[in-house]
Structures are given as structure tokens and as C-alpha cells.
Amino acid sequence: MTDFISLFDPISIVLITIGGILIGMGVHFIPVGGAPAAMAQATGVGTGTVQLAAGAGLTGLISAGFMYHMLGNDGLTNIELIQVMVSGAVGAMIMIAVTMFIGQLVYVYCVGVPPVSAKVDKDPITGDIQDIYVSKGTEGHGIPTVSFVSGVIGGLLGGTGGSLIYAILMNAGYPESIRSIAGPSPEIVALAGIFSAGVFYVNAVVASYNIGGTIEGFHDPKFKRVPKAIICCLIASLLCAAIAVPIMGGLI
Amino acid sequence: MSAVEGGPAGGGISATNVAILGIVGGLVGIYLASILNDITATTYFSFFGGIGAILAGVWGADAVRRVCSYGLGTGVPSIGMVALGMGIVAAIFGLALCYVINIPVVLGPIIAFIVAAIIGLIMGTMANKILNMNIPIMERCMVEIAGAGCLVMIALCVTISGTLVFESHVATDITILTSVVQTGFIALIFIGGAMIILHPFNACLGPDESQDRTLYVGVEKGGIIMALSGVASLMVLGVIPAALTIVIGLLIWIVYFTKFINLTKRDAHKVIGTGLLPTEEELQ
Numbered sequence: 001m002t003d004f005i006s007l008f009d010p011i012s013i014v015l016i017t018i019g020g021i022l023i024g025m026g027v028h029f030i031p032v033g034g035a036p037a038a039m040a041q042a043t044g045v046g047t048g049t050v051q052l053a054a055g056a057g058l059t060g061l062i063s064a065g066f067m068y069h070m071l072g073n074d075g076l077t078n079i080e081l082i083q084v085m086v087s088g089a090v091g092a093m094i095m096i097a098v099t100m101f102i103g104q105l106v107y108v109y110c111v112g113v114p115p116v117s118a119k120v121d122k123d124p125i126t127g128d129i130q131d132i133y134v135s136k137g138t139e140g141h142g143i144p145t146v147s148f149v150s151g152v153i154g155g156l157l158g159g160t161g162g163s164l165i166y167a168i169l170m171n172a173g174y175p176e177s178i179r180s181i182a183g184p185s186p187e188i189v190a191l192a193g194i195f196s197a198g199v200f201y202v203n204a205v206v207a208s209y210n211i212g213g214t215i216e217g218f219h220d221p222k223f224k225r226v227p228k229a230i231i232c233c234l235i236a237s238l239l240c241a242a243i244a245v246p247i248m249g250g251l252i
Numbered sequence: 253m254s255a256v257e258g259g260p261a262g263g264g265i266s267a268t269n270v271a272i273l274g275i276v277g278g279l280v281g282i283y284l285a286s287i288l289n290d291i292t293a294t295t296y297f298s299f300f301g302g303i304g305a306i307l308a309g310v311w312g313a314d315a316v317r318r319v320c321s322y323g324l325g326t327g328v329p330s331i332g333m334v335a336l337g338m339g340i341v342a343a344i345f346g347l348a349l350c351y352v353i354n355i356p357v358v359l360g361p362i363i364a365f366i367v368a369a370i371i372g373l374i375m376g377t378m379a380n381k382i383l384n385m386n387i388p389i390m391e392r393c394m395v396e397i398a399g400a401g402c403l404v405m406i407a408l409c410v411t412i413s414g415t416l417v418f419e420s421h422v423a424t425d426i427t428i429l430t431s432v433v434q435t436g437f438i439a440l441i442f443i444g445g446a447m448i449i450l451h452p453f454n455a456c457l458g459p460d461e462s463q464d465r466t467l468y469v470g471v472e473k474g475g476i477i478m479a480l481s482g483v484a485s486l487m488v489l490g491v492i493p494a495a496l497t498i499v500i501g502l503l504i505w506i507v508y509f510t511k512f513i514n515l516t517k518r519d520a521h522k523v524i525g526t527g528l529l530p531t532e533e534e535l536q
Contacts, residue, residue, distance in 0.1 A: 004353050034327065048327040050334075187434040194340060194438050201337030205330045206375070210383050213326035232378045239371055243345045250352030251419055251429070 007246035013238065015168045016245065020203045020237020022161030024229045027053050027207035028222075029154030030096060031147035034214045036139065040111045043118060043140035043147060043216045045103045049208030050201065055099065056092040056155045057162045057200045061193060063091025064163030068170060073183035075176055081167055088163025089156045096155035100143050107142040115142030120219050125149060140216070150217025161203075165237075166196040173248035192248065199240045206232045264463030267318060271396060274311020275365075278304045278403035282361050285407075286416040295489040299497040301410035302481060306474030306504065308407060309448030312400025313470035317453040317463070319393035324385075328457065331397060332450020336442055338375065339401025342368035347406065347418040347428060357416045361406050365399055372398030400449060408441040411478065411497060412485045431488040440484060444477040460519055468512040475505030 030052050033044030045052060067087035071080040107113055116133040117123065118140035123130060125146045134140055143151070169192035174184040210229040211222050281304015288297035312335060320328050346364020350357045376394030379385045387393075410416060413431040420427050432438050452469040453461075482497030517523050 007352075048330055050326070050330040054333070187429045190433045190436060190438065191344070191429070194433065194442065195344065197439075197442070198337045198340040201333045202341075202375070205326070205334035205337070206378070206383075208326045208330055209324070209379055209385060213324070228382055232382050235378060236375060239374060240341050243341055243367065247345055247348045247352065251348060 004246060004250065007249040008242065009172060009245055009249065012168050012172050012245045013241040016165050016199070016241035017234060017237045019161040019164035019168070020199060020240070021230055021233045022157045022164065023053070023057065023200055023203040023237075024207040024210075024233030025226060026154045026156070026158030026161060027204050028211060028215060028226050028229065029150045029157065029218055030056070030215075031100070031143055031151050031217045032208070032211075032214055036214070037141075040107055040113050040141040041138040042214060043116070044143065044214065045100055045151075049211070049213065050204050052096070052099065053154075053158055053204040053208070054201060056096040057158050057204065058197065059095035060088040060092030060155075060159030060162045061166055061196055061200075064088030064159075064166050065189070065193065067163075068167060069183070072167070072170065072174075073179075073181065075174075075179050076167060076171060081164075084167045085160050085163045088166070089159035092159025092162070093152050093155035096151050096158075097148075100148055100151050104143050104148075111141075113141040115144045116140050117144045117147065117216055117219070119216050119221065120146075124219050146219050147217040150219070153218070158204075162196060162200050165199055166192055169195055169244060169248050172245050173251060175249070175252065178252055188248070188251070191251070195240075195244045195248070199237055199244070202236050202240060203233045206236055264467075265314075267314065270311050270314040270467075274308045274314075274396075274400055274403070277307030278311070278400075278407055279361060279365075280304065281307060282403070282407050282410050282416070283358070285410045285414070286358075289414050295414035295493040296496060298411050298414040298485065298489060298493050299478070299482075299500050301407045301414075302474075302478030302497055302501055305404045305407035305411065305445070305448070305481075306471055306478060308400050308403035309445065309474045309477075310467050310470040312397055312404065312449035313452040313467060314463070315393045315396035315400060316449055317461075317466050318389060319387060319397070320453050320457070321461075322387045322389075324387075328454040329446075329450050332446045332454075334375070335397040335401035335449050336405065336446040337401075338371045338398040339368055339403075339405045339445070340438075340442060342371060342398065342402045343405040343409070344418075346402075347409070347416065351417075351419040357418070360416055360418070361403070364402050364406060368398040368402035369395045372396070397449065401445065404445040404448060405441065408445055408477065408481050409438075411481045412437055412441070412488055414485070414489050414493065426488060435484075435488075437481070437484045441477070441481060444480060448474045448477055462515070462519060465512060465515040465519060468508050468515060472505055472508040472512055475501045475503075475508060477501075479505065 031044035033042040036042035038046030173188040285300035372395040376391035479501030486494040
């Protein structure tokens, strides 16, 4: 049993917890409109938080996995860890940006609404007047500039967090003692991937409960609730990390 | 985005009875599959895992139905994904722990279930106390949803691999790690298992939602996922055990889809065939 206790690597657990917090914060930046936005009656992309965050996060995981495969077969140095995280962040940012851009095309050219936010009178980035363009009875529509920028920041945070969790789990499951030129065995890669997906979903859902399902971006008043989400994500991902790290380490 | 917001969901079988059905049914399915396979040294009994997954999934669907009738604000799918997110972490922990600390594999599902319940309790308490969601049954339902997600995951793993052994010192053994995780089927059962739990209420919600109709969708969905995991087990277990799982899964799907259609006709005011829209000439 002493052997099992020694598998609780505190640094790994802390880093995974930080990854979980980054995911939770990232969700708050992504403009999610939910069902009303699907009918162009609210600002944001017309789907749920979890779908958007997971779409971006899992794409980030794939690009992080690609970078890990390029760099990590002989273990990750600190600079390589950052490269893996940046790769994951870029993947997630591209995914969320493409989603918002195509959504925007549909809103503007198919539904025929101007992208506008109902939460602020002036766009904080471009300074464009918002309130006179909001259709009566709606809470804005489309994805205005500030929401787009906010969404890309969300992708950055979510992708960084997701790939941090993945890289740390890979490090735990592929320690120095078994490193070879052939790289980690496929089952360790698959296990780290599915564990990261599990932790990602848990944190994304906790954060989306905090915002009640819809948010426009960092200019939304709901954004002030971030501290609560940080506490919740901290507890949730600490729990998941304490479970995942010893298992990854113990399977060697 | 739930259409029904406010009061608790009522009617039909009580929550406790569904929970007992889910826990006992799920665990019995898992153990029947793995123990019968062990005793007979075959893999023909793997389909019991699929049946266990359906029973546990129906329990999860009922818990989702009860908690979502209060209105979460984030849509029903989110709670199904969190169920499997918590479930998969707990399930892999329980199964892998047996290998890591060398205890009998039969303890795996129980450990996983307890861990899932603990994670669910913490998540539910956080949702109510820190996030102020104020749903009175949140704690209980989160425990149930996490437990159901965990049992569904383990049961579907057993359906595909025919064993509860997560990892073995003998390289040639079929284990969950090599047959389910490494092959990537775990992603299939992750989303598929979430579908059993989240889809029934998502499909049936509304003012006239009734428990039996919702749960029949759960069973029917479970039948599809069971047949799909049968297809996945083709390359792991061979033709005959896989065919058994596929055929039984499809039978369950046909029977319960028919029942669901009948209940839809019962609950609908009237079902009439209107034919195709008239063409322009016919209108003149």
C-alpha cells in the first residue's frame, strides 16, 4: 500500500487542478446563446456551453496530442510542455473561431440580423453603438466583435487547460524509467486522452451551471460570477486529479 | 432550456424503486457477464453486460428526468455529459485500482460505484451551495446520475471485452485496456452511454411528459448502444458472442421502440395521417 500512496504526485495533481480551473474560466469567455440564440433571439452561438466547450476542447486535445507525439517521446522538458500547451490552445482557438465565423455567416446572410449585443450600449472594443440595432423582444443576435474576441480568449484558456491536463497525465503514465525511442504505448495515450476528456466535461458543465447556460462574453454582467466557478472547478478537478494521477502512474 | 420549469416530476414508479432496479440490475449484469464467462471459459455471456447497461442507464435517465424537470438553464445534454465525465473517471479508477494494488477484480465495480457516488455528492453539493442552483433534489440526483454513468461505462466495457480484468501481467490476455481503451471504443461507449442517460428526457420533455414513455426511450436507446457495442466486440470476442449481443440488442430495440410508439399514440390527442402536401394543380 505504501507503493500506492507514493503514486500521489502532488505537482501533477496541482497542475491538473490548474488545468481544470483554466477550462472553467474559458467557458465563461465563450459566447453561448443556447436555444434562444439558435432562433437568433439572443447573442452568441446557438448551442449549449458543453457542446461548444467540448468541441473546442477536444480539438485542442487532438492538436496537443499531435505536438506531444512530435516532442514528448523522450519525455517533456518545461519548454516542450509549453509548446504542447500552446499547440492545444491554438487548436481550440481555431475551432471556436471557425464555429463562430460560420455561425455569424448564417446569422447575417441567412437569418438576416445584425450582430449586436443587448448587454452593453457600446461595443467595448470597436465602440460601435449596439442598443438601437437590437430587435424588439430579443436579447441581441449574432456574434458582435467583443463576443468574437471573448470567444477566442475562451478557446485559448480552454485549450491550454485541456492540453495541460493531457500532458501531465501522459507524464504520469510514461515516466522516465520506461522512456524509449518508440514512444509511449497506445493504451497509455488512449487512457490519458479519455481521462482528460472526462475531466474536461466535468469542469465545463460546472462552469456552465454557474452562468445559467448563456453568456455573451467578458462584457456580460454574468462574467462577475467567475470566482464561484473557480472554487467549484478547483474542488472538482482536484478530486478528479487525485483519482487519475495514481492510476496513470500505477498502470506501468 | 427545459420547457418545463418548476415543480418536481411525478407519477409512475418511485425514484427508490428505479434506483434499486438500476443498481442491482447494473451490477448483476456486469457480474453475470464476467463470472459466467470465467466459469465456462467462453465469452458467450458478454451480452449480460449490455442488459446491465440498459438497466443502469434507465435509472440514470429517470434521475435526469427528475432533476431536469426543475429546469437547469443549460439544457438536458449537459447533465448527461457530466454523468459520463464523472462516471468514466470513477469507472477507470475502480477497475484499474484492482490491478494497481493487486486485489480481486470483482471488487472493481463496487469501488468504482462508491467513488462515483462520492464525486456526485460533492458535485451536487457544490451546485447547490456554491453555485446557488437551489434545486432541492440536486445532491441526490447527482449521486444517482454519477453512479448510473459509472455502471453504464463498466457494463459496456464488459460487453465489448467480456471480462472485468483491466490490465494483466500476461500480455496475451484480453483486457479492458487493450480491447476497449486502446482500440478507441471507449469514445463510442462514452457518447453512447451518455445518450442512454440524457436522450430520453431530452426527447420527451414537455408538459405532457410521462415516466413510462420517457423510460421506454431509455431502454430503446440502450438496445441500440448494446447492438453497437456488439459490433465493436466483433474484433475482440469473435463472431458468435458478438452476434448474440447484436441480436439481443436489436430485439430489445424493436420491442421497446414499438412500445414507445404505442405510448406516444396513447399520450397524443389524436394521430391522423394527413398525406402529402397538395400540389399547386390540385389546389386550383
